[in-house]
Amino acid sequence: MKTSVFLGVLAASGLTAGIASAQSETLQEVQDRGTLNCGVSTGLTGFSSPNSNGEWEGFDVAVCRAVAGAVLGDPQAVEFVPTTGQTRFTALSSGEIDILARNTTWTFSRDNDLKFEFTGVNYYDGQGFIIPKDLGVSSAKELDGATVCIQTGTTTELNLADYFRSNNMEYEPVPIETNAEAQQQYLAGACDVYTTDASGLAATRATFEDPSAHVILPEIISKEPLGPLVRHGDNEWGDIVRWTLNALIAAEEYGVTSANVQDMASATGDNPEVNRLLGTEGDLGAMIGLDADWAVQAILAGGNYGEIFERNIGETTPVGLARGLNAQWTDGGLLYAPPFR
Amino acid sequence: MSAIPDQPARDKFQLSQLIYDTRYRSLTIQIFAFILLAIALFWLGRNTVINLAALGKDFDFGFLGQRAGYDINQSLIPYSSASSHGRAALVGILNTMLVAALGCTLALVVGTIAGVLRLSNNWLVAKIMTVYVETFRNVPVLLWIIAFFAILNESTPSPRDFGENGDASLLFGSIAITNRGVYIPRPTPLDGASWAVWVLVAIVVVSIAAIIVYRGYARRQQQSTGRILPVFRVSLALFFVPAVIAFFLLGMPLSLDYPELGGFNFQGGIMMRNSLIALWLALSLYTGAFIAEIVRGGILSVSKGQTEAAFALGLRPSRTMNLVILPQALRVIIPPLISQFLNLTKNSSLAIAVGYMDVRSTLGGITINQTGRELEGMLLLGLFYLVLSLIISAGMNFYNSSIKLKER
Numbered sequence: 105m106k107t108s109v110f111l112g113v114l115a116a117s118g119l120t121a122g123i124a125s126a127q128s129e130t131l132q133e134v135q136d137r138g139t140l141n142c143g144v145s146t147g148l149t150g151f152s153s154p155n156s157n158g159e160w161e162g163f164d165v166a167v168c169r170a171v172a173g174a175v176l177g178d179p180q181a182v183e184f185v186p187t188t189g190q191t192r193f194t195a196l197s198s199g200e201i202d203i204l205a206r207n208t209t210w211t212f213s214r215d216n217d218l219k220f221e222f223t224g225v226n227y228y229d230g231q232g233f234i235i236p237k238d239l240g241v242s243s244a245k246e247l248d249g250a251t252v253c254i255q256t257g258t259t260t261e262l263n264l265a266d267y268f269r270s271n272n273m274e275y276e277p278v279p280i281e282t283n284a285e286a287q288q289q290y291l292a293g294a295c296d297v298y299t300t301d302a303s304g305l306a307a308t309r310a311t312f313e314d315p316s317a318h319v320i321l322p323e324i325i326s327k328e329p330l331g332p333l334v335r336h337g338d339n340e341w342g343d344i345v346r347w348t349l350n351a352l353i354a355a356e357e358y359g360v361t362s363a364n365v366q367d368m369a370s371a372t373g374d375n376p377e378v379n380r381l382l383g384t385e386g387d388l389g390a391m392i393g394l395d396a397d398w399a400v401q402a403i404l405a406g407g408n409y410g411e412i413f414e415r416n417i418g419e420t421t422p423v424g425l426a427r428g429l430n431a432q433w434t435d436g437g438l439l440y441a442p443p444f445r
Numbered sequence: 446m447s448a449i450p451d452q453p454a455r456d457k458f459q460l461s462q463l464i465y466d467t468r469y470r471s472l473t474i475q476i477f478a479f480i481l482l483a484i485a486l487f488w489l490g491r492n493t494v495i496n497l498a499a500l501g502k503d504f505d506f507g508f509l510g511q512r513a514g515y516d517i518n519q520s521l522i523p524y525s526s527a528s529s530h531g532r533a534a535l536v537g538i539l540n541t542m543l544v545a546a547l548g549c550t551l552a553l554v555v556g557t558i559a560g561v562l563r564l565s566n567n568w569l570v571a572k573i574m575t576v577y578v579e580t581f582r583n584v585p586v587l588l589w590i591i592a593f594f595a596i597l598n599e600s601t602p603s604p605r606d607f608g609e610n611g612d613a614s615l616l617f618g619s620i621a622i623t624n625r626g627v628y629i630p631r632p633t634p635l636d637g638a639s640w641a642v643w644v645l646v647a648i649v650v651v652s653i654a655a656i657i658v659y660r661g662y663a664r665r666q667q668q669s670t671g672r673i674l675p676v677f678r679v680s681l682a683l684f685f686v687p688a689v690i691a692f693f694l695l696g697m698p699l700s701l702d703y704p705e706l707g708g709f710n711f712q713g714g715i716m717m718r719n720s721l722i723a724l725w726l727a728l729s730l731y732t733g734a735f736i737a738e739i740v741r742g743g744i745l746s747v748s749k750g751q752t753e754a755a756f757a758l759g760l761r762p763s764r765t766m767n768l769v770i771l772p773q774a775l776r777v778i779i780p781p782l783i784s785q786f787l788n789l790t791k792n793s794s795l796a797i798a799v800g801y802m803d804v805r806s807t808l809g810g811i812t813i814n815q816t817g818r819e820l821e822g823m824l825l826l827g828l829f830y831l832v833l834s835l836i837i838s839a840g841m842n843f844y845n846s847s848i849k850l851k852e853r
Contacts, residue, residue: 126490197500213815213817219500219817249710250452251625256797261515262526262815265516266526269526279806281798284500292598292603293624294603294625296622296709379550
C-alpha cells in the first residue's frame with residue numbers, strides 16, 4: 105500500500121513537471137535554460153541529419169539554429185530531439201520541444217484540431233513517387249496493384265489513399281516508421297514504389313548507391329507546404345519563430361548574407377527596410393522581446409534563406425533540388441516576406 | 446517512556462491509541478495511506494483536466510466515428526479508407542488477436558517439445574535445446590522480430606524475379622515465397638458445387654465426433670479389460686479416409702487457386718505477409734523458450750519415484766510421460782504458462798517495428814496521429830489490452846481448475 109502511494113506521488117510529480125512547462129512563457133524558459141529544444145526528423149539527408157562529427161545539419165536544422173541565434177545569440181545552443189512521424193506532435197504539445205522543424209505539412213486540422221501554430225512555410229513541396237527505372241513505369245497512373253512503402257502517421261498516407269481511390273486503382277500499403285527503414289525496404293524490393301514529399305524523395309535518392317537507376321514520377325499528387333510550428337497558447341513565441349523565418353527570407357531578398365551582415369549592421373545604411381531588419385533603425389527587436397540585433401544573429405547562424413537552401417539541398421549538393429516554387433517572389437517563386445516595419 | 450497508561454481505561458478512548466495501540470494502528474496506517482492515494486489520484490486527474498484545458502483540447506471519443514482516410518494492408522473484415530476510425534481500430538484489434546492466437550499456439554508447441562527434449566538422455570539433442578532456450582530468452586524480443594523480418598526481406602526474391610527474366614521459381618510449383626510475403630494456393634469451390642463443399646464440411650465434423658466417441662470407448666476398454674486399443678492411428682484414419690473418399694465421390698468439388706504473377710505482385714492464393722510471419726515466429730520462439738523452462742521445471746517437480754514406479758509396472762517411457770508425469774506436471778506448469786501467454790499477447794504490440802497493422806499501429810498509431818487524440822486513444826488501447834489479458838487468464842484459470850488435483 106505504502107509503496108504504491110509513493111509510486112503514485114512520484115508519477116504525479118513527474119507528470120506535473122512535464123506538463124507545467126507548457127503553461128509558462130516559452131521564451132523566458134528557453135532563455136533560462138540556455139538552450140532551445142528543437143524537434144527534427146530522425147534523419148533525412150539535406151533536411152536534418154547528423155554529420156560525421158555528430159552535429160545536426162540541414163535545411164530544417166538551420167531554422168532551429170537561426171531561432172537559437174535570435175533568441176540566445178548562440179546558434180549552437182540547440183538541443184535536437186529526433187522525432188518520428190508518430191511522436192512529433194506529442195513531443196510538441198507536451199512541451200518536450202519548443203519548436204518542431206521537421207518537414208511537417210501545414211494543414212487545417214493540424215492547425216486547429218491539434219492546436220498548433222504554423223509559423224510560415226520554409227519549403228513548398230508536393231507528394232511524389234520514386235520507382236526503380238527497370239520497372240518501366242513512367243506515370244503514377246500505371247501503379248495499379250503496386251506495393252507502396254509509406255511513412256506512417258503522415259499526410260502522405262492520407263493523400264495516397266485518396267489518390268488511388270479517386271483513380272480507381274488498388275495498392276498494398278507497407279507502413280514504415282522512419283525514412284531510413286523505408287529506404288531499406290524499397291532498396292530490398294519489399295515495395296515497388298516509395299512515396300513521400302518530392303524533396304524527401306530527392307534527398308533519399310541522393311544517398312542511393314546508384315541514384316540514376318531510380319526515377320521520380322512526374323505526378324505531384326498533393327500540396328505539401330512544410331514549415332516550422334509551435335504550440336497554441338504562446339503567441340509571442342510563435343511571432344518570434346515566424347519573424348525569424350521571415351527575416352531569413354527578407355535577408356535574401358535584400359542581399360543580406362552571412363558574409364556581409366556584420367558590415368551592414370555596423371552602421372545605418374541606405375535601405376531603411378534593411379536598417380529596420382538589422383536593428384540599426386527603429387526598435388523591432390524590442391517589440392518581440394529580443395535584442396536589437398536579433399535578426400543579425402539569426403542570419404549569422406547559417407546565412408539567409410538562399411544560402412541555407414544552396415548549402416543543404418541546392419543543385420550543387422547531392423540532393424540537387426532546384427529552387428522552383430521556393431524562389432523569391434521577385435524570381436517567380438512563392439517566397440514573400442511581409443514588410444519589416 | 447511509554448505513552449500507554451499503566452491502567453488503560455476500558456471505556457475511555459484516547460487519540461494516542463490510534464498510533465500506539467496495535468489494535469488500531471494498522472487501521473490508522475491504512476486510512477492514512479488511502480487518503481494519500483486518493484489525493485495523488487485526484488491530483489493526477491485534475492492536472493490532466495487543467496492541462497488539457499490549457500492546450501485547448503477537450504476529452505471526446507467522437508473521433509471514432511469520423512472517416513479514417515488511411516488504408517490498412519491486412520484486414521480480416523471489409524475495410525477501406527472511407528471507413529471510420531472505430532472500424533480501423535477493430536481491424537487492428539482482430540489483427541492483434543490473430544497474431545496472439547497463432548503465437549500462443551506455436552509457442553506452446555515449441556515450448557513443450559523443447560522443454561521435454563532438454564531433459565533428453567541424448568546429449569546432442571539436450572544441448573541443442575539448451576542453446577535454443579538461452580539464445581532466445583536472453584535477447585530482447587524486438588531484436589528477434591526485426592531480425593526475422595530482415596531475413597525474410599533480404600534473403601527471398603522479389604516478385605519480379607519470378608517473371609520471364611528472373612531466376613526464382615515457385616516452390617512445388619504452387620507456393621511463392623517472396624520478400625513481401627508467402628503466397629499459398631487457396632482452395633476454392635468449383636462453380637455450382639458449393640453444396641458439395643458443405644457436405645465435405647459435414648463429413649469432417651462427423652469424423653471428429655467419431656474420433657471423440659472412439660477415444661472414450663478405448664479408455665473404457667482399457668479401464669475395464671486392460672487391453673490397449675490403438676488410438677492415434679485409428680483417429681488419423683477416421684479423420685482422413687471418409688473425407689478423401691467423399692472428395693472423390695463428389696467429383697472433386699474443390700480446386701486450388703494458385704498464385705500467379707500479375708502486374709507488380711502475385712495475384713490469387715492466400716497471402717501471408719512477411720510482417721505477420723516475422724512477428725509470429727519471433728514471438729513464438731521467444732516465448733517458447735520461456736515455456737520450455739516452465740515445462741522442464743514442471744516435469745522435474747514430479748519426483749523420480751513416480752517414474753520408477755511406472756517403469757516397475759511395465760509402462761513404456763512414452764506412456765510414463767503421457768499418463769504419469771505430464772498430468773502431475775501440468776498443475777505446476779499452467780499458472781506460469783498463463784503469464785507467458787499474456788506476455789506474448791502484449792509483446793505483439795511491437796508489431797509496428799515491422800509494419801504489421803495491429804491495434805497499436807492503427808488506433809494507437811495512425812489514428813492518434815491524424816486526430817491528435819492521444820489521451821483517448823491510449824486509454825482505449827490500455828482498456829483493450831486489459832480486457833484481452835483478463836479474458837485469456839480467465840480461460841486459462843478455468844482450464845487450470847479443471848486439471849488440478851481433485852481432493853475429495
